[in-house]
Amino acid sequence: xxxxxxxxxxxxxxxxxxxxxxxxxxxxxxxxxxxxxxxxxxxxxxxxxxxxxxxxxxxxxxxxxxxxxxxxxxxxxxxxxxxxxxxxxxxxxxxxxxxxxxxxxxxxxxxxxxxxxxxxxxxxxxxxxxxxxxxxxxxxxxxxxxxxxxxxxxxxxxxxxxxxxxxxxxxxxxxxxxxxxxxxxxxxxxxxxxxxxxxxxxxxxxxxxxxxxxxxxxxxxxxxxxxxxxxxxxxxxxxxxxxxxxxxxxxxxxxxxxxxxxxxxxxxxxxx
Numbered sequence: 001x002x003x004x005x006x007x008x009x010x011x012x013x014x015x016x017x018x019x020x021x022x023x024x025x026x027x028x029x030x031x032x033x034x035x036x037x038x039x040x041x042x043x044x045x046x047x048x049x050x051x052x053x054x055x056x057x058x059x060x061x062x063x064x065x066x067x068x069x070x071x072x073x074x075x076x077x078x079x080x081x082x083x084x085x086x087x088x089x090x091x092x093x094x095x096x097x098x099x100x101x102x103x104x105x106x107x108x109x110x111x112x113x114x115x116x117x118x119x120x121x122x123x124x125x126x127x128x129x130x131x132x133x134x135x136x137x138x139x140x141x142x143x144x145x146x147x148x149x150x151x152x153x154x155x156x157x158x159x160x161x162x163x164x165x166x167x168x169x170x171x172x173x174x175x176x177x178x179x180x181x182x183x184x185x186x187x188x189x190x191x192x193x194x195x196x197x198x199x200x201x202x203x204x205x206x207x208x209x210x211x212x213x214x215x216x217x218x219x220x221x222x223x224x225x226x227x228x229x230x231x232x233x234x235x236x237x238x239x240x241x242x243x244x245x246x247x248x249x250x251x252x253x254x255x256x257x258x259x260x261x262x263x264x265x266x267x268x269x270x271x272x
Contacts, residue, residue: 001235002250002257002264009249010267011203011221016170016191017137018184018215020069020206021148021155023227027125028111028158029150030229035103036064040079043096047088065242069184069210070149071175073097115161122163127225127232129255134167136258140266142203145170145191147184147211152176185214192218203265207239209246216247221265224248 022029040060041053051059063078076097080090090096114120123131137144144167148155152174159165159172170191176182192199199219206212207225215222224243228236235253243251252261 002252002260003235003240004250004264005244006249008267009221010265011200012266012268013201014142014203014221014266015197015201016143016145017203017205018145018147018170018188018191018211019134019168019204020208020211020225021146021150021159021174023127023207023229024205024225025127025130025146025164026158026162027127027230027232028115028162029104029108031107032104033064035107036075036100037061039100039103040064040082043079044082044086047083047086049086066209068149069206069208071179071183072100072149072151073175073179074149076100112158112161122161126162126164127227127254129258131164133255133258134164136262138167138169143170144168145187146172147187148174149184149210150174152182184211188214188218188220192220207243209242212243212246212248222248223250223252223261223265226251226253228253 019025022032037057037060041056044051044056044059045053059082060079064075067074067078073093076093079096080093083090111120111125115122115125134144146159146168155174156165156172165172173182173187188202191197192202202215202218202220203223204211204215204220205223205225207227212222212224226235226240226243228234232254235251240251250261250264
């Protein structure tokens with residue numbers, strides 16, 4: 001169900017739309033939070049501080065959410081900082097990242113093999129309505145960009161498996177070995193300062209705080225995906241609350257409501 005948070009938010013002259021990947025379009029990595037949280041709890045519990053699992057969960061879940069959308073490395077930097085605060089000696093953040101990705105890969109590679117073998121169709125691992133949404137935006141002449149905190153090489157591989165790379169004529173951008181070489185903020189700023197562009201010509205879609213915050217700072221329209229993975233039929237209340245708090249203009253659980261959303265996004269009136 002479509003939820004309008006800021007009535008009148010529209011981009012009638014939109015030229016560009018940017019999409020996050022995991023949880024916004026792709027479900028290949030669905031459940032990654034349920035892998036990251038236990039891993040971090042294991043690391044912090046091993047320090048023997050006497051904190052309960054619930055107390056440690058209240059430490060890690062907020063920064064996992066706050067950094068969702070950035071390179072996963074930043075979440076691991078935050079974990080290393082928590083280890084240090086408790087008197088421990090952390091591993092390097094990239095080592096924690098490799099440990100997490102190894103656990104995630106045990107789940108995601110099964111899905112990727114299903115896609116490669118044809119045992120699963122690409123749309124089975126897309127948020128419902130994704131392909132139709134991308135096709136409708138392209139039919140309107142909108143240039144599409146894909147931007148993710150997932151490592152660039154894996155992002156492009158997974159986008160190919162889902163058969164959505166062809167929609168992103170603006171490009172596909174993921175995390176690079178040097179975390180300072182790419183960020184969603186850098187991409188968004190480059191887009192809105194390109195010839196013929198203005199912030200009000202940009203629409204963004206995402207299920208995390210980074211893209212929504214950066215879009216709103218620029219003055220673009222932001223659609224929050226409160227995807228309750230993997231089914232994505234009803235809105236995830238936790239995502240919904242957090243996306244509203246950081247400024248999303250609209251909240252949707254999937255793209256099946258696009259026939260209601262698109263007229264609002266392209267309405268020819270001034271935002272209230």
